Every structure is written in structure tokens, then in C-alpha cells.
Amino acid sequence: MSLSELAYDRRRLRQWLAGDARADGVARRDMLRLLAAAGLTAAAPVALGSPAFAADGTAAADGTAAAGGRAAGGASAVAVAPGIVKPLPEEWFTVRGTNAETKFAALAGTGLHTPADRFFVRNHTATPVLDARAWTLTVRGDGLRGARPVTFTLDDLKRLPVTTRTAFVECAGNGRSLFTTQQGQSVTGTAWTLGAVGTAEWRGVRLAEVLRRAGLSHRAVDVMPTGLDAEYVTADGTNLGHVRRPLPLSKALDDVLLAYEMNGEPLPPDHGHPVRVLVPSWIGIASVKWVGDIEVSTRPLYSPWNTDFYRLFGDGQPAGGSAPLTRQTLKSAFELPWDATVAAGAEHRLTGRSWSGAGAVARVDVSTDGGAHWHRARLHDAPRRASWVRWSTGWRPSAPGPYTLLARATDTTGRTQPDRTAPNTQGYLFDAVVRHPVRAV
Numbered sequence: 055m056s057l058s059e060l061a062y063d064r065r066r067l068r069q070w071l072a073g074d075a076r077a078d079g080v081a082r083r084d085m086l087r088l089l090a091a092a093g094l095t096a097a098a099p100v101a102l103g104s105p106a107f108a109a110d111g112t113a114a115a116d117g118t119a120a121a122g123g124r125a126a127g128g129a130s131a132v133a134v135a136p137g138i139v140k141p142l143p144e145e146w147f148t149v150r151g152t153n154a155e156t157k158f159a160a161l162a163g164t165g166l167h168t169p170a171d172r173f174f175v176r177n178h179t180a181t182p183v184l185d186a187r188a189w190t191l192t193v194r195g196d197g198l199r200g201a202r203p204v205t206f207t208l209d210d211l212k213r214l215p216v217t218t219r220t221a222f223v224e225c226a227g228n229g230r231s232l233f234t235t236q237q238g239q240s241v242t243g244t245a246w247t248l249g250a251v252g253t254a255e256w257r258g259v260r261l262a263e264v265l266r267r268a269g270l271s272h273r274a275v276d277v278m279p280t281g282l283d284a285e286y287v288t289a290d291g292t293n294l295g296h297v298r299r300p301l302p303l304s305k306a307l308d309d310v311l312l313a314y315e316m317n318g319e320p321l322p323p324d325h326g327h328p329v330r331v332l333v334p335s336w337i338g339i340a341s342v343k344w345v346g347d348i349e350v351s352t353r354p355l356y357s358p359w360n361t362d363f364y365r366l367f368g369d370g371q372p373a374g375g376s377a378p379l380t381r382q383t384l385k386s387a388f389e390l391p392w393d394a395t396v397a398a399g400a401e402h403r404l405t406g407r408s409w410s411g412a413g414a415v416a417r418v419d420v421s422t423d424g425g426a427h428w429h430r431a432r433l434h435d436a437p438r439r440a441s442w443v444r445w446s447t448g449w450r451p452s453a454p455g456p457y458t459l460l461a462r463a464t465d466t467t468g469r470t471q472p473d474r475t476a477p478n479t480q481g482y483l484f485d486a487v488v489r490h491p492v493r494a495v
């Protein structure tokens with residue numbers, strides 16, 4: 055039985071998780087801490103007003119202390135991230151604080167859609183394990199025609215017209231560490247390499263449909279979904295409240311989904327069970343997980359996630375900071391570990407993926423000699439907006455030694471990845487061509 059099939063049932067999920075993770079070498083003590091961090095031992099689902107969670111994931115006001123560090127026991131098989139429910143095998147994930155980055159090499163052969171068990175997790179706090187039968191979504195605000203909030207259950211949403219679409223979710227800071235390793239610039243935030251991205255088939259109801267049923271007023275301009283995870287407390291102790299970020303009505307009515315399935319299964323706990331917002335092509339923070347409340351407003355809305363974060367600050371950026379970030383940028387990655395070793399003189403098939411928030415990826419060029427020569431890679435997927443394309447190319451390293459691989463995508467808007475990304479203090483939207491070191495032996 056899959057995780058998602060069990061996701062509705064807290065007791066059975068706990069049994070499944072404990073059994074599966076123990077088989078991978080997680081000690082019972084660590085497992086219990088992990089379950090506590092995920093709220094699995096609590097009697098009631100986490101709700102708005104639930105305790106705050108420290109930015110470093112070490113403490114929570116109600117004693118739901120987070121598990122941290124490496125799992126004890128087995129042969130370094132599974133890592134533990136504070137508050138992440140699913141197992142994080144080391145061949146698939148790098149744990150970064152409360153987050154888990156997918157290793158790009160682990161995507162080789164996985165198909166267009168990233169399996170949920172390999173999909174990266176970006177949690178400001180901890181995954182709340184919510185009971186889908188008790189879950190409700192409240193839509194409220196002066197942007198509705200009626201004065202009263204409107205409430206939807208999961209069954210209500212499932213009775214509405216169904217929409218399915220393939221889309222990536224990518225953190226705005228994906229590739230952040232490359233500002234430092236490639237461009238020598240210091241930036242703040244989680245030091246992702248390129249694996250804070252995944253593509254899935256999402257199924258749910260259009261947000262436009264739900265807003266219409268809730269009685270959307272023609273004077274509404276912004277909507278703000280809020281997550282049911284714990285309030286976020288920054289490293290300096292400031293409580294920023296629940297994760298929430300406004301969307302302009304134009305986007306909300308366009309292609310945004312309230313998704314309840316991922317790759318044909320109910321959303322897993324770490325990815326927003328029972329319902330998340332899915333904002334195709336936009337930075338990941340817009341896709342609020344565990345959504346419980348949507349404010350509809352006749353005035354622009356603000357939260358720290360569109361004022362202090364997810365804007366471009368620093369030299370060369372607009373004075374006072376850029377407008378709130380919306381679309382993702384253009385990127386490519388090889389499905390190879392960093393510093394991979396390959397056999398000299400042998401024929402290799404290099405594989406990778408490219409994606410863009412602006413248009414579909416139409417072309418990918420690859421260099422195996424540090425950028426001196428380029429040739430076109432073969433695309434394995436039809437260009438599709440908000441998705442990625444898989445590509446491959448042959449390579450025979452003639453002699454032993456170090457090599458630098460580069461992949462450069464061009465999208466249907468005509469944009470090509472640049473050699474450098476203009477820096478910004480928080481390290482968002484890295485889009486430069488990445489220099490990927492390998493060694494032929």
C-alpha cells in the first residue's frame with residue numbers, strides 16, 4: 055500500500071512509517087521524535103493558531119521538539135530532517151535544515167513526473183499531518199459579495215469540475231549556492247544546489263471555480279492563501295505568523311489549482327495533504343501547502359513573503375528592492391553527481407533536464423569542454439509551459455582528467471541562460487549556465 059493511500063488515516067500511516075523507516079535503519083527513538091515533529095502523535099490536526107516553530111527547527115512551544123541530524127542505526131541509508139515525514143534515503147536527498155533537496159542524479163530514469171518519494175521538500179517549519187475528513191477551507195474577506203465566510207470540505211472540492219496538469223514546483227532560491235561557488239558572491243538562505251525542483255501531475259479544482267462559488271466580487275484585486283503549518287519564527291526570534299503569500303486576482307483566476315492529488319495519489323503529508331495551492335510557473339512560495347484559509351481582498355495584500363522575502367535586493371537591483379517575484383527563471387541540470395567519475399575513452403550518455411517559468415524549453419545546448427564547443431542535445435519531451443524537458447547527448451571523454459560540463463537552455467520566449475546571474479542579497483532566481491565538474495579516469 056502506498057503512502058498516499060494511507061495518508062487519510064493517521065493510525066495506519068504511523069504504522070507504515072515506523073515499519074518502513076525502521077527497515078531502512080532508523081532507530082525507534084529517532085522515529086518517535088520524527089513522528090512528534092510531524093504532529094503524528096498529537097490528538098488533533100494542527101490548525102491555525104498552532105504553536106510557533108523556530109527557524110532552526112530545534113524547538114516548538116508545545117514540546118513537539120523536532121528530530122534533527124542523521125538517523126542512527128543502519129548503513130547511512132536514511133537521513134532525518136526536522137519535521138519531514140517521509141523517509142529521506144541519502145542516495146536521493148541532501149537534508150538542509152528543515153528542508154530536503156533532491157539529488158539530481160536520483161532523477162535519472164524517473165520519467166517526466168518526479169515520484170513523490172523523491173520530490174524535494176521545502177518546509178518553513180514542520181509538516182503537519184492533517185486529517186482530510188476534518189479539514190476545511192475558509193474563503194473570506196471584503197472581496198466576496200457576501201459578508202460571511204464560505205467553507206468548503208474536501209468532498210465539496212471533489213464535487214467541483216476536475217483539472218489535471220503537469221507543472222514543476224521550484225524554490226525561488228534553487229541554485230543559490232552557485233552564486234558563491236560559481237560567482238564568488240555571498241548570499242543568505244538555504245544553500246541549495248539545483249535540486250529544489252520537481253515536476254508532478256497535479257489534480258484538483260481551479261481556484262477560479264472555488265472563488266466563483268464563494269461569491270467573488272468584481273472589486274476584488276488580491277487573494278491570500280494561508281497554510282495550516284505552525285507559525286514561522288525567524289532566527290532572531292520574530293514570529294512572522296503562518297506561511298501566506300498574496301496572489302493577484304489575474305493569476306488566481308488564470309491557471310491556479312487547489313490540488314488534492316499528486317501523480318494520481320492523494321497529496322502526501324510533506325507536499326500539502328490534503329490540499330495545496332499550485333501556481334504554475336511561479337516561484338514555489340506561491341504554492342502554499344496545507345491551505346486552510348484564503349482571504350479575498352479589494353485592496354492589495356501583504357505578508358513578509360512578498361515584502362521582506364522573495365524580492366531582489368542589493369547593488370544593481372531596483373532602489374528599495376524589486377517588485378515581488380512571480381515567475382521562475384530558466385535553468386538546466388545534469389543528472390550526475392557533482393565531481394562524478396566516468397571512464398575515459400568510453401561512450402557515455404549524458405542526461406539532464408531544463409525548465410523555464412517564462413515559456414516552454416525549446417532547445418538545449420551542451421558543452422563538454424568548459425564552453426569552448428557546443429552541440430545541440432536531443433529533447434525527449436515536447437516543449438510544454440510550466441514543465442521541464444528531459445534531454446540527452448552522447449559523450450566520449452578522450453583522455454583521463456578533469457572536464458567541465460555545461461548545459462544551456464533556450465525557451466520559447468527566446469531567452470537563453472546567461473553566463474552570469476546578477477546577484478541579489480537573498481540569492482534568488484539563479485539562472486546562469488552551471489559549470490558541472492566531472493573527472494574521467
Ligand code: MTE
Nearest residue numbers: 174175176177178225281297325338342343
Ligand atoms: N506552504 C506552507 N504552508 N509552508 C511552507 O513552508 N513552503 C513553500 C511552498 N509552500 C511552504 C509552503 C516553498 S518556499 C516551496 S519552494 C514549496 O512550498 C515547496 O513545495 P514542496 O515541499 O511540496 O516541494
